[in-house]
Amino acid sequence: MEKIIVSGGKQLAGSVHIEGAKNAVLPIIAATLLAQESSVVLTNVPKLSDVYMINELLRYLKADVTFEGDVVTVDATQTIGSEAPFEYVSQMRASMVVMGPMLARTGRARVALPGGCAIGSRPVDLHLKGFEAMGATVKIEDGYMEAAAEKLVGANIYLDFPSVGATQNIMMAATMAEGTTTLENVAREPEIVDLANFLNQMGAKVVGAGTETIRIEGVKALHGATHSIIPDRIEAGTFMVAAAITEGNIFIDNAMPEHSVALIAKLREMGVQIIPEQDGIRVIGPKVLKPVDVKTMPHPGFPTDMQSQMMVAQICAEGTSMMTETVFENRFMHVEEMRRMNADMKIEGRTVIMKGPNTLQGAEVSATDLRAAAALILTGLVSKGYTRVTHLQYLDRGYTDFHLKLKGLGATIERFDDAEVSEETVVGQLQTV
Numbered sequence: 001m002e003k004i005i006v007s008g009g010k011q012l013a014g015s016v017h018i019e020g021a022k023n024a025v026l027p028i029i030a031a032t033l034l035a036q037e038s039s040v041v042l043t044n045v046p047k048l049s050d051v052y053m054i055n056e057l058l059r060y061l062k063a064d065v066t067f068e069g070d071v072v073t074v075d076a077t078q079t080i081g082s083e084a085p086f087e088y089v090s091q092m093r094a095s096m097v098v099m100g101p102m103l104a105r106t107g108r109a110r111v112a113l114p115g116g117c118a119i120g121s122r123p124v125d126l127h128l129k130g131f132e133a134m135g136a137t138v139k140i141e142d143g144y145m146e147a148a149a150e151k152l153v154g155a156n157i158y159l160d161f162p163s164v165g166a167t168q169n170i171m172m173a174a175t176m177a178e179g180t181t182t183l184e185n186v187a188r189e190p191e192i193v194d195l196a197n198f199l200n201q202m203g204a205k206v207v208g209a210g211t212e213t214i215r216i217e218g219v220k221a222l223h224g225a226t227h228s229i230i231p232d233r234i235e236a237g238t239f240m241v242a243a244a245i246t247e248g249n250i251f252i253d254n255a256m257p258e259h260s261v262a263l264i265a266k267l268r269e270m271g272v273q274i275i276p277e278q279d280g281i282r283v284i285g286p287k288v289l290k291p292v293d294v295k296t297m298p299h300p301g302f303p304t305d306m307q308s309q310m311m312v313a314q315i316c317a318e319g320t321s322m323m324t325e326t327v328f329e330n331r332f333m334h335v336e337e338m339r340r341m342n343a344d345m346k347i348e349g350r351t352v353i354m355k356g357p358n359t360l361q362g363a364e365v366s367a368t369d370l371r372a373a374a375a376l377i378l379t380g381l382v383s384k385g386y387t388r389v390t391h392l393q394y395l396d397r398g399y400t401d402f403h404l405k406l407k408g409l410g411a412t413i414e415r416f417d418d419a420e421v422s423e424e425t426v427v428g429q430l431q432t433v
């Protein structure tokens, strides 16, 4: 089994480069299915297992896809398929955003109900209501969502919750609908804005992305475009926490402060220095972190994808902190693992109460989702002895070369396969560093 082993106590310093955003690139790759007139070139694409998986799904749908360096090209000018089977969708929630483009392009879409990390239920009612409002007939049968329409027509749609996936799916379906679609109470995440910019480069007419209302005027067809993916605010945030907890001094190259306003405000409240510089953000961790209460919310609130990493800073703080999760009902699976490392944490409903600072101790812990994987490795950076983190397939969904980047900042860390080399050998090597 592959493991990351990390020994705590190092002050991290140096510069780390942030990749393109996973949560932006996946819907954008799905959107390339809309380009029926010419091919698409995407740059700044991160090497993540989720990206390889969605590329495979597009190939299954008969698009030509290449991925070299950080460039993905997609040629979807030929007739494309309209069914996304379980083997792709079960592994990755984001693959359901092919539904909107397939429906717009082929008049039909059949997509397995989504999987992904086990962080809570992933309902699809808002996606389907949107398609229905545009004239599609929809049903759920045999574990599949199905939508079909002779033609989609523009509609006024109000989302009961600003769902990121539903906003993306409906926005893409509406690009080629007849007439204008007005979407209200939409998600305002930077990844929504990136998708809208990309759609407009392909010839769509989308206005208002980043606000609560998006208006889409349907066009006859979309063409290819070249687009660079925005930097990953969650990867950047993860390294901000790494600096905060290790009394570190890290320059986070490519990070955009305007995408992380809530996180930056909370870290500053804890006493962390955050200095926007040209092309990135410098983060300097204090000697003592102050406690802080945090609640996850849709953007521009505190992101659920930073919840578990932020908790590492909270357990290091001097005093009592609280984390309340409002987006996903089951996103506290890492708490049990962190408690095994001696963290004083108590779950009360949707809130975790933490008392710090704790003398954290290394243990063998299991990643339960991709952000939990990162959080457990961060906990290892401030724990006595050796922390071994397993189930790295989750980490690989969302982070490129995570351990190498931490190593570059001075962490004592290694990734290995215990079928090939023993843990004792790796520990021995780390002790000589």
Ligand SMILES: CC(=O)N[C@H]1[C@@H](OP(=O)(O)OP(=O)(O)OC[C@H]2O[C@@H](n3ccc(=O)[nH]c3=O)[C@H](O)[C@@H]2O)O[C@H](CO)[C@@H](O)[C@@H]1O
Pocket: 023, 093, 121, 122, 123, 124, 125, 126, 127, 128, 161, 162, 163, 164, 165, 166, 187, 189, 297, 298, 299, 303, 304, 305, 326, 327, 328
């Ligand atoms: C609001 C929010 O923070 N969304 C996050 C969510 O997006 P993702 O698109 O996965 O999730 P949504 O934004 O759609 O879902 C958020 C909430 O809406 C509810 N819901 C969603 C769809 C639907 O049809 N019906 C419904 O009730 C969900 O149960 C959940 O409570 O996970 C992504 C990956 O972790 C993050 O990048 C997004 O920032």
Ligand SMILES: C=C(OP(=O)(O)O)C(=O)O
Pocket: 022, 023, 092, 093, 094, 116, 117, 119, 305, 370, 371, 398
């Ligand atoms: C949970 C995440 O992604 P997904 O919704 O694709 O599982 C995430 O990016 O933190």
